Amino acid sequence: SKPPRTLGRAGPGCACAPAASSPPAGLHGGRERGHSAVRFGEWDGMATRRTTPCQKLAGSEQSRGLRTPSTKGERWDRSPLSQKTASESRGVRTPSIKGERGTEGCTTLQVLMGLVLIVSAVAFALVISKQFRLRQNHQLQHKLPDFKSVSETSLLSPPSSPLSPMSKQQEPLRSSPSATSISSPSSSSVELPSTSPPPPSSSQSSPSSSSSSPKPSQPNDDRHAVLFPSAARNTSASGASCPDGIVALTYATHHGRDDRFCRMLESAVRSRVPIEILGWGEKWKGLWQKLDGSLEKLKSLPDDCIVMFTDGFDVVFTEPLLNIKEKFLRHKTLFLSSAECGCWPQILRGRAACYDDYPESPTLYRYLNSGSWLGYAFHAEKLLDKMVKVAKSVTDNANVNDQELLSDMYASGKHNITIDHYATIFQSLHSTDPPDLEYCHTFEDHMRFNAKENIWENTYTKSRPSVFHFNGGGKKHHLELESRLPHAQARKNPPTNVGEIDQQIYSIQIKVANGHKSFEEICPGHLEAMRR
Numbered sequence: 001s002k003p004p005r006t007l008g009r010a011g012p013g014c015a016c017a018p019a020a021s022s023p024p025a026g027l028h029g030g031r032e033r034g035h036s037a038v039r040f041g042e043w044d045g046m047a048t049r050r051t052t053p054c055q056k057l058a059g060s061e062q063s064r065g066l067r068t069p070s071t072k073g074e075r076w077d078r079s080p081l082s083q084k085t086a087s088e089s090r091g092v093r094t095p096s097i098k099g100e101r102g103t104e105g106c107t108t109l110q111v112l113m114g115l116v117l118i119v120s121a122v123a124f125a126l127v128i129s130k131q132f133r134l135r136q137n138h139q140l141q142h143k144l145p146d147f148k149s150v151s152e153t154s155l156l157s158p159p160s161s162p163l164s165p166m167s168k169q170q171e172p173l174r175s176s177p178s179a180t181s182i183s184s185p186s187s188s189s190v191e192l193p194s195t196s197p198p199p200p201s202s203s204q205s206s207p208s209s210s211s212s213s214p215k216p217s218q219p220n221d222d223r224h225a226v227l228f229p230s231a232a233r234n235t236s237a238s239g240a241s242c243p244d245g246i247v248a249l250t251y252a253t254h255h256g257r258d259d260r261f262c263r264m265l266e267s268a269v270r271s272r273v274p275i276e277i278l279g280w281g282e283k284w285k286g287l288w289q290k291l292d293g294s295l296e297k298l299k300s301l302p303d304d305c306i307v308m309f310t311d312g313f314d315v316v317f318t319e320p321l322l323n324i325k326e327k328f329l330r331h332k333t334l335f336l337s338s339a340e341c342g343c344w345p346q347i348l349r350g351r352a353a354c355y356d357d358y359p360e361s362p363t364l365y366r367y368l369n370s371g372s373w374l375g376y377a378f379h380a381e382k383l384l385d386k387m388v389k390v391a392k393s394v395t396d397n398a399n400v401n402d403q404e405l406l407s408d409m410y411a412s413g414k415h416n417i418t419i420d421h422y423a424t425i426f427q428s429l430h431s432t433d434p435p436d437l438e439y440c441h442t443f444e445d446h447m448r449f450n451a452k453e454n455i456w457e458n459t460y461t462k463s464r465p466s467v468f469h470f471n472g473g474g475k476k477h478h479l480e481l482e483s484r485l486p487h488a489q490a491r492k493n494p495p496t497n498v499g500e501i502d503q504q505i506y507s508i509q510i511k512v513a514n515g516h517k518s519f520e521e522i523c524p525g526h527l528e529a530m531r532r
Helices: 053-058 104-136 221-227 260-270 288-299 321-331 351-355 377-393 402-412 442-446 472-482 498-506 526-530
Strands: 180-183 189-192 246-251 275-278 306-310 315-317 335-340 367-376 426-428 447-450 455-458 467-469 509-512 515-518
Touching: 246 288, 246 321, 260 315, 260 472, 260 526, 275 288, 288 377, 288 402, 306 321, 306 377, 306 467, 315 472, 335 377, 367 377, 367 402, 367 426, 367 467, 377 402, 442 447, 442 472, 498 526
Parallel strands: 246 275, 246 306, 275 509, 335 426, 426 467
Antiparallel strands: 180 189, 306 367, 315 467, 335 367, 447 455, 509 515
């Protein structure tokens, strides 16, 4: 049974400690000797630090107004009622005289919670500050060359007429005898390059025979002899199979469920990019078809023909194909692939696959994207041949990822592959965020539209990309970026002769598998739908 509680002093039945002037009875075998609830330290003439059951019930000596010294001879407490008792200093919750519950534990919990909140607030502030610095100081993180020093003065300007692919001052380097003449809103003569094969004629003009246009730079004779030996199957890239030394390819079996493919095709026509559609009309079986179809096309081209391949459903062209050729030659490489911020699909293997196994990069565009690439036909053929062999060796080849195959080859450093770190030609629009990858929001932070020259610029790399690829999360920026282009702006106020212009664009012949199809056959009603 519990002994009775008393106020101020102990009552009967409580084994209270004796006065401080004599040692405790329990120490020398008194009647309290052996009491299991009372344990005392050695007697040194002062009250001990330990608490008796009587003190726990009736309150400490402090509650009776006594000054209690410590066990180590420290000075006497001069303010007994304002200090903690010895038992409280050891974390024991001592009840008050009125029997109320102690509050020592609650106070400690509140302090801990306060510390946690402070630490969380500081961590959150640091994260926000870091994100803000990354967004505002991209150009300070990397020392980038000024690509305006590699100016486009020797290149063709982007189309300035809003509805027509080129103006009179922007005629192509090669005057095509099959070009179609139409009238622009300003009544100036405009030519649309036809993608149909030129008529077989030995007198057909070549880029080198044009005296009024700048001559595209070509590899020197020594380099040409090394890259393209005389035993090669064909080293003439000026024939009908590779006009102007460069061809543009894409792969699509149909025009898709939305208008994105036709938007790509329209931008190609208006930007003077005669593009060939591989696989048109075939049954779609998997990504390996794109590899196999491209490989078969490469085998039919001259070795020194430059080949540009792009995806078909999420791409917009903004510059002529001859501009793209000039830019590629400046890279002095055999194969150039698009670069992006995202590490797909290697990120599924873990961070080490993206940071430890991948080559370093001078910009945030560190990782290869296979959706757009440029290369000499003979070298591109070798790369695709290896990829096709891997794809056909897999049981489930319908799900073979061409980007994984090509990026693994690039990471190995054994296949003469470079990527466009500075977005001089290819611009991928996918964004990334920590913690998996670095912060990189390309469209929001890097892209700016130059309204004076009607072209998009990358302020981060100081470049003007020619091909925009809306891969991954970048698809949400497709329509916004396209809406700033001249022909898209003119849709709001079409000229009076817009019908005539539409008919001329519809009549453009697009090279597809086993022949040609007009733009209207591939994308019927597209131009009118864009103005609605």
